[in-house]
Amino acid sequence: xxxxxxxxxxxxxxxxxxxxxxxxxxxxxxxxxxxxxxxxxxxxxxxxxxxxxxxxxxxxxxxxxxxxxxxxxxxxxxxxxxxxxxxxxxxxxxxxxxxxxxxxxxxxxxxxxxxxxxxxxxxxxxxxxxxxxxxxxxxxxxxxxxxxxxxxxxxxxxxxxxxxxxxxxxxxxxxxxxxxxxxxxxxxxxxxxxxxxxxxxxxxxxxxxxxxxxxxxxxxxxxxxxxxxxxxxxxxxxxxxxxxxxxxxxxxxxxxxxxxxxxxxxxxxxxxxxxxxxxxxxxxxxxxxxxxxxxxxxxxxxxxxxxxxxxxxxxxxxxxxxxxxxxxxxxxxxxxxxxxxxxxxxxxxxxxxxxxxxxxxxxxxxxxxxxxxxxxxxxxxxxxxxxxxxxxxxxxxxxxxxxxxxxxxxxxxxxxxxx
Amino acid sequence: xxxxxxxxxxxxxxxxxxxxxxxxxxxxxxxxxxxxxxxxxxxxxxxxxxxxxxxxxxxxxxxxxxxxxxxxxxxxxxxxxxxxxxxxxxxxxxxxxxxxxxxxxxxxxxxxxxxxxxxxxxxxxxxxxxxxxxxxxxxxxxxxxxxxxxxxxxxxxxxxxxxxxxxxxxxxxxxxxxxxxxxxxxxxxxxxxxxxxxxxxxxxxxxxxxxxxxxxxxxxxxxxxxxxxxxxxxxxxxxxxxxxxxxxxxxxxxxxxxxxxxxxxxxxxxxxxxxxxxxxxxxxxxxxxxxxxxxxxxxxxxxxxxxxxxxxxxxxxxxxxxxxxxxxxxxxxxxxxxxxxxxxxxxxxxxxxxxxxxxxx
Numbered sequence: 001x002x003x004x005x006x007x008x009x010x011x012x013x014x015x016x017x018x019x020x021x022x023x024x025x026x027x028x029x030x031x032x033x034x035x036x037x038x039x040x041x042x043x044x045x046x047x048x049x050x051x052x053x054x055x056x057x058x059x060x061x062x063x064x065x066x067x068x069x070x071x072x073x074x075x076x077x078x079x080x081x082x083x084x085x086x087x088x089x090x091x092x093x094x095x096x097x098x099x100x101x102x103x104x105x106x107x108x109x110x111x112x113x114x115x116x117x118x119x120x121x122x123x124x125x126x127x128x129x130x131x132x133x134x135x136x137x138x139x140x141x142x143x144x145x146x147x148x149x150x151x152x153x154x155x156x157x158x159x160x161x162x163x164x165x166x167x168x169x170x171x172x173x174x175x176x177x178x179x180x181x182x183x184x185x186x187x188x189x190x191x192x193x194x195x196x197x198x199x200x201x202x203x204x205x206x207x208x209x210x211x212x213x214x215x216x217x218x219x220x221x222x223x224x225x226x227x228x229x230x231x232x233x234x235x236x237x238x239x240x241x242x243x244x245x246x247x248x249x250x251x252x253x254x255x256x257x258x259x260x261x262x263x264x265x266x267x268x269x270x271x272x273x274x275x276x277x278x279x280x281x282x283x284x285x286x287x288x289x290x291x292x293x294x295x296x297x298x299x300x301x302x303x304x305x306x307x308x309x310x311x312x313x314x315x316x317x318x319x320x321x322x323x324x325x326x327x328x329x330x331x332x333x334x335x336x337x338x339x340x341x342x343x344x345x346x347x348x349x350x351x352x353x354x355x356x357x358x359x360x361x362x363x364x365x366x367x368x369x370x371x372x373x374x375x376x377x378x379x380x381x382x383x384x385x386x387x388x389x390x391x392x393x394x395x396x397x398x399x400x401x402x403x404x405x406x407x408x409x410x411x412x413x414x415x416x417x418x419x
Numbered sequence: 420x421x422x423x424x425x426x427x428x429x430x431x432x433x434x435x436x437x438x439x440x441x442x443x444x445x446x447x448x449x450x451x452x453x454x455x456x457x458x459x460x461x462x463x464x465x466x467x468x469x470x471x472x473x474x475x476x477x478x479x480x481x482x483x484x485x486x487x488x489x490x491x492x493x494x495x496x497x498x499x500x501x502x503x504x505x506x507x508x509x510x511x512x513x514x515x516x517x518x519x520x521x522x523x524x525x526x527x528x529x530x531x532x533x534x535x536x537x538x539x540x541x542x543x544x545x546x547x548x549x550x551x552x553x554x555x556x557x558x559x560x561x562x563x564x565x566x567x568x569x570x571x572x573x574x575x576x577x578x579x580x581x582x583x584x585x586x587x588x589x590x591x592x593x594x595x596x597x598x599x600x601x602x603x604x605x606x607x608x609x610x611x612x613x614x615x616x617x618x619x620x621x622x623x624x625x626x627x628x629x630x631x632x633x634x635x636x637x638x639x640x641x642x643x644x645x646x647x648x649x650x651x652x653x654x655x656x657x658x659x660x661x662x663x664x665x666x667x668x669x670x671x672x673x674x675x676x677x678x679x680x681x682x683x684x685x686x687x688x689x690x691x692x693x694x695x696x697x698x699x700x701x702x703x704x705x706x707x708x709x710x711x712x713x714x715x716x717x718x719x720x721x722x723x724x725x726x727x728x729x730x731x732x733x734x735x736x737x738x739x740x741x742x743x744x745x746x747x748x749x750x751x752x753x754x755x756x757x758x759x760x761x762x763x764x765x766x767x768x769x770x771x772x773x774x775x776x777x778x779x780x
Contacts, residue, residue: 046576046594047548047554047576050576050577050578050594051534051548051576051577053747054731054732054745054747054753054754054774167552170550170551170552170553170554171552172463173550173554174550174551174552175463175467176463176466176467176469177467177550178498178548178550179463179466179467179469181462181466182462182463182466182467185458185459185462185463186459186462186463189455189456189458189459190455190459192455193451193452193455196447196448196451197448200444200445200447200448201444201448269553270574270595271553271574272553382638382639383637383638383639383661386638387638
């Protein structure tokens with residue numbers, strides 16, 4: 001159990017090497033529990049829509065696309081709100097609570113489209129609001145030279161939750177013969193537990209100290225304050241590199257679709273492909289983070305994207321089914337393990353503590369938007385030229401972006417303004 | 420290490436100033452976990468009790484003059500096929516007024532458990548799902564006594580099911596989850612089964628397509644909603660590509676398809692094979708996008724039916740003059756089956772708590 005060790009780990013984290021700070025374990029546990037809750041619902045929503053409510057996936061897809069755009073904005077506001085007065089815990093907690101409550105919204109909405117739309121919006125807003133404050137809390141709770149491992153541990157726990165969620169949901173549907181309301185109720189209970197864990201074990205403003213509170217004058221316009229981290233040259237370079245690489249990432253669903261097209265396995269196994277990737281991510285998140293702590297986070301971040309490049313090349317060249325399947329899933333897993341948390345560990349020290357949540361929000365939003373662009377571009381290329389030429393183009397673009405990012409990323413990243 | 424000592428992490432999760440002790444917080448979380456776990460378990464157990472067994476044999480077979488549908492009424496037989504004696508005629512003012520106040524529901528429950536159902540000519544098609552890890556889906560072919568003849572494993576979410584008038588040609592559409600390009604798009608897989616030869620086309624998207632008179636190649640074509648003509652060879656379906664939908668006319672023997680018209684989804688051929696009912700997109704976005712239309716295949720003229728609500732279903736012809744389709748149920752629960760005359764006249768509620776209507780003639 002993480003709970004019992006949390007307090008002890010935190011109390012000694014200042015002295016003992018080899019242990020992750022208590023708040024990181026606490027946040028990891030919160031994320032694990034919350035991800036079980038949210039992935040349960042995500043896994044069954046399309047089924048619920050089409051089979052239970054008789055709605056078309058078009059409506060679901062439409063809302064989903066709409067909210068993804070909204071999330072980007074909400075994320076920036078969440079980061080900004082967290083920095084104001086160091087209210088990371090309050091803002092993150094509000095986000096977690098909003099997502100948990102959205103399950104009750106789904107339950108109460110019955111089949112009403114408006115109610116479902118509102119519940120989905122609440123869930124996405126909650127997710128958008130909480131991410132940047134949470135990552136800022138992780139980085140503020142860990143010494144700068146152990147950030148990689150801290151994020152590795154957090155992401156591994158997070159992914160464990162994401163793996164368990166769909167399994168729990170499908171097991172529930174199986175046990176109750178498709179009682180979707182039971183999935184929503186259980187998801188709500190699990191989500192509420194996540195919020196309570198956050199309240200009980202994650203440090204608030206007092207513990208973070210005055211360093212994390214932004215002394216913001218009321219006269220500076222909001223837009224200026226939100227984009228303030230960009231004035232820092234080192235952060236700007238990281239942001240540019242992340243956006244550049246993001247714009248060369250074609251998206252997992254394409255990778256899985258290409259695998260399915262080439263291997264022609266029974267489509268029934270299609271939903272299991274992301275599980276293979278997640279398992280590799282889970283196993284390698286901590287080692288990749290530690291590697292980053294030792295030799296600098298720039299290297300694993302670039303190597304991770306090189307792994308993605310290798311996955312694209314495999315899709316183009318290898319004909320052997322097993323090698324292709326294991327290789328591509330493994331490499332995409334390596335990509336996530338070496339880039340997701342590592343990017344936050346890379347950016348953390350470049351951001352002053354008082355601006356950390358805003359900066360991380362900017363970085364995440366920039367990356368998400370550029371990935372959206374890349375997915376749309378690849379979709380268009382596939383439609384125009386076919387999958388082969390589109391993939392060749394993706395390889396070329398990613399190789400170029402990789403070279404650009406290698407040039408952009410600062411070699412000396414330790415510029416700690418944290419202490 | 421000095422860096423570490425001054426790091427803000429120090430003592431963070433310890434006793435916060437004025438906050439409850441760690442011991443108190445652990446106890447509170449343990450208690451909360453117990454309470455929440457109890458709520459979750461009790462709710463799940465009661466939900467599991469609600470569910471009946473889905474594998475019992477059907478209580479009835481396919482008989483003429485019966486309206487078959489999937490029952491979504493709460494309680495007994497939810498999710499299973501039920502049937503009602505069809506009204507003598509759905510045409511004419513007498514029938515209309517009778518349907519304005521629905522007759523007492525004399526449905527017989529206890530058919531096969533299906534997500535989508537259709538039947539004609541002594542053959543029924545039942546699209547099933549079995550929850551599990553991963554969840555499985557099947558197309559089940561049933562004979563005239565609704566006993567299983569063949570079972571085909573599928574993936575995705577069952578969406579459309581059709582049996583040709585003779586009972587020979589079967590077709591179904593599944594929504595594929597997880598492989599849509601952009602978030603607003605979705606992907607479908609449509610299969611065709613010839614029950615006489617046993618020949619199965621798992622995914623019809625390789626059919627050579629002529630679009631606006633030219634041979635068309637694009638990886639993003641999606642087909643759905645197939646409806647067969649009386650000859651069991653000619654068929655109609657929807658194809659979508661690059662954000663547009665088209666009506667296609669297909670030929671089984673020659674295995675070709677050509678587009679006839681744009682903006683037409685889920686065609687359904689009338690019993691006399693002269694008209695197609697379909698849903699037409701009348702509004703962009705996700706809010707009430709469709710209206711139900713009828714297309715005369717001789718004149719290629721179309722007209723909307725009197726139903727003004729957005730219908731997302733492949734309409735079924737009960738006879739040459741009456742269309743049946745599902746709409747979301749009142750109060751947001753399940754769905755109801757409505758009928759509307761194809762040539763003008765008000766829609767009427769036919770079955771409260773039902774979907775997948777099929778009249779066996």
